[in-house]
Amino acid sequence: MAADPLCLSLRLPDCRRGRHEFLSRLGRPTITRPVQTRVNERIRIREVRLIDEEGQQVGVIPTRDALEMARQRGLDLVEVAPNAMPPVCRLMDYGKFRYEQSRKERESRKNQHVVELKEVRIRPKIDDHDLETKGRQAAKFLDGGDKVKLTVLFRGREMAHPDIGRGLLDQLAEQLRPHGNVEQPPRMEGRAMTMHFGPLKPKQSQQEKEGAHTRDEAEA
Numbered sequence: 001m002a003a004d005p006l007c008l009s010l011r012l013p014d015c016r017r018g019r020h021e022f023l024s025r026l027g028r029p030t031i032t033r034p035v036q037t038r039v040n041e042r043i044r045i046r047e048v049r050l051i052d053e054e055g056q057q058v059g060v061i062p063t064r065d066a067l068e069m070a071r072q073r074g075l076d077l078v079e080v081a082p083n084a085m086p087p088v089c090r091l092m093d094y095g096k097f098r099y100e101q102s103r104k105e106r107e108s109r110k111n112q113h114v115v116e117l118k119e120v121r122i123r124p125k126i127d128d129h130d131l132e133t134k135g136r137q138a139a140k141f142l143d144g145g146d147k148v149k150l151t152v153l154f155r156g157r158e159m160a161h162p163d164i165g166r167g168l169l170d171q172l173a174e175q176l177r178p179h180g181n182v183e184q185p186p187r188m189e190g191r192a193m194t195m196h197f198g199p200l201k202p203k204q205s206q207q208e209k210e211g212a213h214t215r216d217e218a219e220a
Helices: 005-010 015-026 063-072 094-110 128-143 156-160 162-175 206-219
Strands: 047-051 057-062 076-081 088-092 117-122 147-153 180-189 192-199
Touching: 047 063, 047 076, 057 063, 063 076, 063 088, 076 094, 088 094, 117 128, 128 147, 128 162, 128 192, 147 162, 162 180, 162 192
Parallel strands: 047 088, 117 147
Antiparallel strands: 047 057, 076 088, 147 192, 180 192
């Protein structure tokens, strides 16, 4: 079988890798697939460098011997460094490993401080009671650590009186002074006038909220 001239010109032992790099240099898009961890029988290389479940180096051995060792110990053979020569594999309980990884990811998400932008909408003809209710709603969002966008929606002839909307936003700004700061003063956006507020206190993560709840219960 004749050698592939592309492989010969690039002088690469791996033809597929050569094509990938060659196409990249030409500026043509290449398809990449996510790397999946190979476990047990999916590891089809002839030999591997093995690390046992205690982290000790076993050495380079045939893959079939590594698989047999994993079966005897009730463990899995997991490829941890596929690009090494030969690939590095480790004996472990793969199901337990995946569970621990997912648990760590959940804990990491709990520690994230995700600030959302909440919108509170009002109309120019809103009465004082409803305006106060909208203000309390916005204050609750700010106290929770989220940002707030106040929006006055205009219809028809109401567009001729933007001063009414500005007056309403000024009233809300005064009501929200103990809860947040103005990040963007009132401005028109099409048929709406908007105003942005930021919280005075940073948002707590879920873990911090749970900790504070536990302390409150202990003090009670």
